[in-house]
Amino acid sequence: MSTAAANNASGAPSVGLPMGLVATALALGTFMQVLDTTIANVSIPTIAGNLGVSPDQGTWVITSFAVANGISVPLTGWLMQRFGVVRTFVASVLLFTLASFLCGIAWSLPSLIAFRVLQGAVSGPMIPGSQALLLALFPPEKKGAALAVWSMTTLVAPICGPILGGFISDNYAWEWIFLINVPVGLFCAFVCWQGMKHKETPTRKLPVDGIGLGLLVVWVGALQIMLDKGKDADWFSSTFIIVMGLVALIGFITFLIWEFSQKHPIIDLSLFKNRNFSIGTLALCLGYGVFFGAVVLQPLWMQTWLGYNATWAGLIAAPSGVVAVLISPFVAKYMNRFDTRLFALFSFFMFGVSYFMRAGYTADASYSAYIMPLLVQGVAMAIFFIALLSIILDGVPPHQIPAASGLSNFLRIITGSFATSITTTFWDDHAALHQTRLAEMSSIYDSNVRESMDQLAAAGLNHTQSLAVLTRELGNQAHLMSALDFFWIAGWLCWGIAGLVMFTRRPQGGKPAAVAAD
Template sequence: MSAAAASAAPAMPPVKGSHALVATALAVGTFMQVLDTTIANVSIPTISGNLGVANDQGTWVITSFAVANGISVPLTGWLMQRFGVVRVFVLSVLAFTIASFLCGIAWSLPSLILFRVLQGAVSGPMIPGSQALLISIFPPHKKGMALAIWSMTTLVAPICGPLLGGHISDNYSWPWIFLINVPVGLFCAAICWSGLKGRETPTRKIPIDGIGLSLLVVWVGALQIMLDTGKDADWFSSPAIVVEAIVAGVGFIAFMIWELGEKNPIIDLSLFRNRNFSFGVLAFCIGYALFFGSVVLQPLWMQTWLGYTATWAGLVAAPSGMVAVLLSPLVGKNIGRFDPRWFATASFIVFGISYFMRSNYTADASYVTYMLPLLVQGIGMSMFFVAMLTILLDGVPDARVPAASGLSNFLRITAGSFSTSITTTFWDRHAALHQSRLAEATSVYDPRLQQSLGGLRDLGLNPTQALGAITRTMSSQAYLMSALDFFWICGWISFSVAGIVWLTRRPRGAAHAVAAD
């Protein structure tokens, strides 16, 4: 869609009267979709065991959703121009609800993977659609509040996913992690359609970029599969990973060349001519990658080496979501009164402080010690999404917000996929490095080691069992040291990214401008 055509579409007036119920339904739609990106993570062992497959096969439950969702998100702009924002969003929610039900009644791993692909594919318009509709129903002076509502759900859902998924898997049966979407999805679709059907956006019959879509499917699919399976396949020592990397790289280059010359591209790259969008998306993706990497690593470390259950690992992170929920409305109410770049800078600094606090963890710390840095993170979460979206949508016309939102969310999802793979690979490889150094620092003749082995034998362990216990303790310490390295690096990167924010211009006071620059 060209910039001129996009800007020609008139902006809708804000909804008159009370719109709290519609805003809640839109937020719930966002929450439901984001929740399903993480809710199955801690349930993979349960799902795999129930369906009679290995855990590495069960991870396709996650991969299949991520690949399909990553491909479908960039289609949002074209779909909403062709059929209307309200219609596409509501139909997406209904299709997501049906796919969730099918996932809940899946009878085998192939059927579950098929339904997860469907669930990911139809959910692409949900996040950018809810964001665009929230912005449209609030008056200009309350657009910051609209983004605050949207950001609360987007940040809290990844934290609630493992907590809710672990609780359901521990106390009920795994199909309920999908079936709980059914009543929620029906509520969201009904409220949004009844409240917004009279506010449908203008539609245009525009051709779909079939070649661009095909190239997008190829390179995004290859990239997502490479990222999700690379760690288990030992990355580029595997011929399959090398082939996937080549396909992703060549496909991406071909996609970019095609899109730059296409009259109606599937992804509107002209959005990057806006300085705020370009630098805003860059800072947005890096900040989210750091955040998502820590969300993945900490519960994984606590469950693997500290003996925490999935439920308790989720409870450590839960307070950060509560803080974000409490503070986000306050930030949204005041974001238009001050330069949003200060809020963005503060969020990166607070994130950095939280990471540095976690870089001082010990293996025998208390629940409160593990939880306090996440409370601090919650303060940064309350500002991060609101400020970054205000910056990157500045200068984007109302008609192009769905396309801009779809593109920024596509890049954010891709950054999260990179982060997950890089984080877990870094954690394993640096743990191996620390373990080798710990092993070099001792020997079987070390009096301290002999004393420890003697103490374990006195407790009834045979020499092999005692040595195994010592080895596990050493491995636990190595993984702790690797996690501390990760958090320390994240702290410095977070401080550095704050500087990128100041390469943007000051937004003009609203969540986004009505006309392009």
């Protein structure tokens, strides 16, 4: 990269568009993409009913997007080196907007799945692209502010997804969960192009690693399908899941062997030679996996057993997003003045505190009791991405930042999918175990049980109805106890993961002293 080109790829946007407006547009691009990973989750019953299919078939609306997105994210590095960061990002946003429109006018489940595949495939460069452009938009000493803008949207969007999806499904047509992307996407693409087109990065013609791409499609696709469908198919009791697992394992090993032997691999695995990138990415993935598992579990538990609808279950988590947004600017302001690793440690500590607080939930807790631990989580969220991304990107050459961002986000997405499957399976299996133990401790001859039966009979329920009510309450208690088990384990995991951070180098940040490279 020449000096002129390097200068052209960074600095303020073109005259006429304030830096804040361009930063907002870049953040909206990230927000849209992340939002669409969760916005359809609570709308599946509505979508399936309107299209005349079962909810089980409707889950392919989620799976298809996840598989396509997981495959496309690692291609970001090659695409941005070949076509430029700005062109790739703007084209991705425009194609994502078009795919969202097509999803909104889908006339059948197969057409919707096809358009969701397209939407996931073209959205791969949006997250790493926005991250790279935000880092280029802000001067080096403001890198913390750039990462703060990016992290706020990345962490708040998964929380907003279920709220917005539930509200739209309950009050409007499900098609609008996709159509709302159209005006936002057009605004984002226009502002980003006008503000950044003169700051395009240099391009170079690189050969396409076709075999590597094919192997990537095979093993990532097989792994995503296995993770998404494993729970419903009873995991390895299913021949289909076994086959998918073997395909993913063999494909992954073959992929690694092939990529290490290529001069121009589809994924730059040499990034793992950087200690901060390797350890930071591991900490990011593990921490995000625990976080995303909790994000999935709590609203699922509240809707299934506590009587909350989709909108109110989502609103429980809303205050944590507000706290994260309010605190992130202060974190960005002061991060460069101190050791970034201390911020990362504090983030994991606060996540652990939040999970331990949730391990004290009760089935009849008040609304405020459910919110308090999530306010603590909001503090952790405000710091988590900013600190870990500063560590991950420390020492990465500027021309490798898109590839590094794409690879770390790819691994984060895969870990989130894996954590979702692990969490829901753990919850159901441990609930069954708790229910068995509770049933063994209960008897129709127990005085407390007989008293409850008498009270239900006095309320007008017959014997069968009374037993059904007690069975439901038994299931409620079992799933509560299983959820508490998860939160307890999650708290200890976060405190354990925090130890990984101290194996990284201290990032340069705003320090004037140079840091030796690995």
